[in-house]
Amino acid sequence: MQKIFLLLCTLLCVTSAYAQNSFQLIVKTESDKSVLQGVTISINNTKFKSVTNDKGEAYFSNIPSGKYTIKINHIGYEEKNLIINLPLNKEGSIEILLEQSEVELEEVIISSTRTSRSIQNTPTRVETIELEEIDEKSNMRPANVSMILHESTGISVQQTSATSGNASIRIQGLDGRYTQLLKDGYASFGNFASGLSILEIPPLDLAQVEIIKGPTSTLYGAGAIAGVVNFxxxxxxxxxxxxxxxxxxxxxxxxxxxxxxxxxxxxxxxxxxxxxxxxxxxxxxxxxxxxxxxxxxxxxxxxxxxxxxxxxxxxxxxxxxxxxxxxxxxxxxxxxxxxxxxxxxxxxxxxxxxxxxxxxxxxxxxxxxxxxxxxxxxxxxxxxxxxxxxxxxxxxxxxxxxxxxxxxxxxxxxxxxxxxxxxxxxxxxxxxxxxxxxxxxxxxxxxxxxxxxxxxxxxxxxxxxxxxxxxxxxxxxxxxxxxxxxxxxxxxxxxxxxxxxxxxxxxxxxxxxxxxxxxxxxxxxxxxxxxxxxxxxxxxxxxxxxxxxxxxxxxxxxxxxxxxxxxxxxxxxxxxxxxxxxxxxxxxxxxxxxxxxxxxxxxxxxxxxxxxxxxxxxxxxxxxxxxxxxxxxxxxxxxxxxxxxxxxxxxxxxxxxxxxxxxxxxxxxxxxxxxxxxxxxxxxxxxxxxxxxxxxxxxxxxxxxxxxxxxxxxxxxxxxxxxxxxxx
Missing domain, CATH: 2.40.170.20 (TonB-dependent receptor, beta-barrel domain)
Incomplete structure (x- = not known):
């Protein structure tokens, strides 16, 4: 009888150790408690992943008992980590509230081609310098955009004066007069202003820099032989x-x-x-x-x-x-x-x-x-x-x-x-x-x-x-x-x-x-x-x-x-x-x-x-x-x-x-x-x-x-x- 009792206890312990658990999460916005669809949820160090449906719900099943970290990600919202112990000591859905990100990650939309399309669907080749990189470069040179452009492939900032530091922008090796500088589509930086132009454009209010290399006079007229830089x-x-x-x-x-x-x-x-x-x-x-x-x-x-x-x-x-x-x-x-x-x-x-x-x-x-x-x-x-x-x-x-x-x-x-x-x-x-x-x-x-x-x-x-x-x-x-x-x-x-x-x-x-x-x-x-x-x-x-x-x-x-x-x-x-x-x-x-x-x-x-x-x-x-x-x-x-x-x-x-x-x-x-x-x-x-x-x-x-x-x-x-x- 004692042997049978010990065998049952052993089987019970093994069963508990390998018990399979199921649970449900529901993800909402913290601001107005509306549900979020398409949120990615993953369990760290495992193969288990899920995405919320149109009701904001995500389901997990056959998860062994233990302690896990749940990682919740969604574009435009702060990442959140949640620690849970399985089996759960309560029934029902676990509610997750996500806070909107301070800097929203949106699809990159191009305005320089005038069609306001996403960059993935724009036939014209457009390079973008986005807000995160602008923010990093403005730490180096808060006064102007010269550092943003100096460190971009195919672009050089050419200093023209040894004592005053005036400079111009070259694209694909061509003289600065062949590059057209725009601010929100307005051409205000050429001609007599060219030697000081990039020294007078601060990066603090910029959301994006769009660069079109090669002839773009069809879009912007004279002066766009080497390309266009639109701030x-x-x-x-x-x-x-x-x-x-x-x-x-x-x-x-x-x-x-x-x-x-x-x-x-x-x-x-x-x-x-x-x-x-x-x-x-x-x-x-x-x-x-x-x-x-x-x-x-x-x-x-x-x-x-x-x-x-x-x-x-x-x-x-x-x-x-x-x-x-x-x-x-x-x-x-x-x-x-x-x-x-x-x-x-x-x-x-x-x-x-x-x-x-x-x-x-x-x-x-x-x-x-x-x-x-x-x-x-x-x-x-x-x-x-x-x-x-x-x-x-x-x-x-x-x-x-x-x-x-x-x-x-x-x-x-x-x-x-x-x-x-x-x-x-x-x-x-x-x-x-x-x-x-x-x-x-x-x-x-x-x-x-x-x-x-x-x-x-x-x-x-x-x-x-x-x-x-x-x-x-x-x-x-x-x-x-x-x-x-x-x-x-x-x-x-x-x-x-x-x-x-x-x-x-x-x-x-x-x-x-x-x-x-x-x-x-x-x-x-x-x-x-x-x-x-x-x-x-x-x-x-x-x-x-x-x-x-x-x-x-x-x-x-x-x-x-x-x-x-x-x-x-x-x-x-x-x-x-x-x-x-x-x-x-x-x-x-x-x-x-x-x-x-x-x-x-x-x-x-x-x-x-x-x-x-x-x-x-x-x-x-x-x-x-x-x-x-x-x-x-x-x-x-x-x-x-x-x-x-x-x-x-x-x-x-x-x-x-x-x-x-x-x-x-x-x-x-x-x-x-x-x-x-x-x-x-x-x-x-x-x-x-x-x-x-x-x-x-x-x-x-x-x-x-x-x-x-x-x-x-x-x-x-x-x-x-x-x-x-x-x-x-």
Whole structure:
């Protein structure tokens, strides 16, 4: 009898140990207790997973007894972990309440192609820099967007002044004047403003940056030969959003900024304010600044009006004032004397007023009207020379998006007026006016689930003139893009088009000598281009932990009727057209590997072979490395901390004097820790101290009359900064 009793006890214990349990979860929102469908629920360290149904319910069965951690995930909501012991000591469903994420993870919608499609279904190749990455890069450089673009594959930020730090953007190796910069679709940063443009766009209010590489004149007219960079602002939500940042660096820069936004059913607002202060900084002790003494501030309020559910009116005004003085550091600190006389001052004022009206119809059609007026005032001063000018830009655009079965049709027209007027005019006044009227049409056709086509055409009638000559041109600019999805993992995009660029005096080269001894444009015609891109994409998940994304892109551009800078017998500079073209071809390789959403590895390689056939002997485009490599490793625990390590390789470059620079590496490190609504960050940019003066002094000649070498790498050396961000 005792043996039978012991056997029954043993069987009972074994049965209990291996008992199979069933239970049910129901997931709701914490705010209004509504059920959530499609929530992913997994039991850690097991194969058991489930997804909630339309009633917010998820079922688990045949789970052995024991202690488990339940992980609950849903897009737009904070992740939640729940510990349970099986068997449960109560019956019924376990209710889970999810809190909405502070930063909602939404499908990436592209606005630069005018169709507002998701990036997965857009035939035109568009690269995006999203809010999370913008937030990381703004820790490194809160004052402007230069760091965001500098570390993107296929894009370089070219410094044009050794003392004042002015810079321009190059895409696919082409001069900065061939890249069009937009803020919310408004072109307010070209022409006379080009040397300061990226220095006056703060990242604090940005939601996304969209980059289209290759000819995009069909979409945006003149100046988009190399591509378009569109900075997209954040729009208010019902939940208020308040952001503040304070940053300080070892090179003497202080940044103080704030951004706020909120809306209700009828009205909303956003407000950006940023102030930057830079002390004069001379790292190599040659008495000349690598970073100028500067102070600038930006204020940008917007009002959003919603008369009804289908209509949105946005009224905004952005104001920026900047004063930058570089040169002899003794002069800047203590004033000029007989031995310290050289300076370079840039003082600018920019005011941009915008109006945006959107009206949706019941059929998801969209009427859009946009207008902007931009005033830019700038003065450049060096000893015994001062150049001052005012640039007025007016832009107006109306478009209508018509959606029919499997197709999106866009009809539009725009007007652009650009007027540069030199103040305190000399004998060679550089006044110049450009007027353009354009019509455009675009069709996006979902031919099948796998094949999507986008084609369009623009006609532009443009007139540009000054007191010396007047020229009118008529351009027909077709463009086509194709997206083909081979499978869920493989896809490819191919696109091509024509482009043009109206003449301008304001280029990277003329910026380097402050437009001194530069003659007005005379009989210079518009440049013309054609080109395209082709890529292939692969994206896959390996198990539950790994995500791999690969992209290989090839590009080609050819510019004919190029404008080149020449010098006459009297040492005056002037522009002229050449019949010999500029060709740029190459490829970009990008890889992204994510492990368990914590580790993220990014790698980008760019090969660029750009040549100007009008150059004698060495035809390589100057200040352009053939090979560039970008590497970044990020470890992040959401809403807790993040660590990042970056490395960049830049190949040799030809200078304008035909000398070849050495190649170099640079490295950076960043860390951020979150304490509730407050986060603290530190950043070490270029901590290996790569800088040009280590190879050769940038400044030549006497203090009173110096000359400067071309800038091909960092001038300020290593930079450390730290700051605090507050998000309410």
């Amino acid at each position: 997209i602002s954040r729009t208010p939500r019902e939940k208020a959003d308040y952001n503040f940042i304070i940053n300080q660096s070892n090179v003497g820069q202080t940044n103080i900024g704030a951004f706020a936004m909120k809306r209700n059913s009828k009205i909303g607002y956003s407000f950006l304010a940023l102030a930057n202060f830079q002390k004069p900084y001379d790292v190599d002790k040659d008495d000349f600044t690598e970073l100028p003494k500067s102070k600038d501030f930006t204020i940008h309020p917007k009002i959003f009006i919603y008369p009804n559910e289908k209509t949105t009116l946005i009224i905004g005004n952005a104001f920026t004032k900047s004063d930058r003085t570089g040169g002899d550091i003794e002069l800047i600190k203590n004033g000029a004397d007989n031995s310290h006389t050289y300076f370079e001052n840039n003082a600018s004022l920019r005011n941009t007023s915008t109006l945006d009206l959107s009206i949706k119809s019941a059929e998801k059609n969209l009427f859009k009207a946009k207008a902007s007026f931009n005033y830019f005032k700038r003065s450049i001063g060096i000893p015994s020379y001062n150049f001052k000018g005012d640039n007025y830009n007016v832009y107006a655009d109306i478009s209508y998006l018509k959606n029919i079965k499997n197709q999106s049709l866009i009809f539009g027209a725009n007007l652009v007026y650009d007027n540069f007027k030199e103040r305190d005019q000399t004998l060679f006044a550089k006044d110049f006016i450009t007027k353009t009227a354009g019509l455009y049409f675009q069709q996006t056709w979902d031919a099948t689930d796998k094949l999507k086509l986008e084609s369009g055409v623009r006609t532009d009638l443009t007139n540009y003139h000054n007191s010396l000559y007047s020229k009118s041109d008529f351009f027909i600019l077709p463009r086509v893009s194709v997206l083909y999805k081979f499978s869920d993992k493989w896809s490819s995009r191919i696109g091509a088009g024509l482009g043009y660029k109206t003449p301008t005096l304001f280029t990277e080269q003329t910026e380097t000598f402050q437009y001194q001894n530069l003659l007005p444009l005379n009989n210079v015609e518009a440049e013309k281009s054609y080109g395209g891109t082709a890529d292939i994409n692969y994206k896959t998940n390996i198990g539950d932990d790994w995500m791999i994304s690969l992209n290989q892109m090839f590009f080609y551009a050819r510019i004919s009727n190029s404008t080149i800078l020449l010098q006459d017998a009297n040492q005056y500079f002037y522009f002229s057209n050449t019949t010999q073209p500029v060709n740029s071809l190459g490829f970009e390789s990008n890889a992204k590997i994510i492990f368990k959403e914590y580790f993220k590895l990014f790698a980008g390689y760019t090969f660029t072979n750009a040549k100007a056939e009008y150059l004698p002997v060495i035809q390589d485009i100057r200040l352009l490395p053939k090979n560039k490599l970008n590497l970044a490793l990020l470890y992040e625990k959401e809403r807790n901390f993040k660590l990042g390590l970056e490395g960049y390789f830049t190949d040799k470059q030809y200078l304008y004097n035909n000398f070849l620079t050495p190649s170099y590496w640079e490295f950076g490190f960043m860390a951020e820790k979150v304490f509730g609504k407050i986060s603290v960050f530190i950043n070490a940019e270029n901590f290996t101290d790569t800088r040009q003066s280590k190879y050769k002094s940038v400044v030549n000649g006497p203090h009173t009359n110096p000359t400067f070498d071309d800038i091909w790498t960092h001038t300020e050396g290593r930079t450390f900064n730290a700051g605090i961000k507050l998000k309410l």
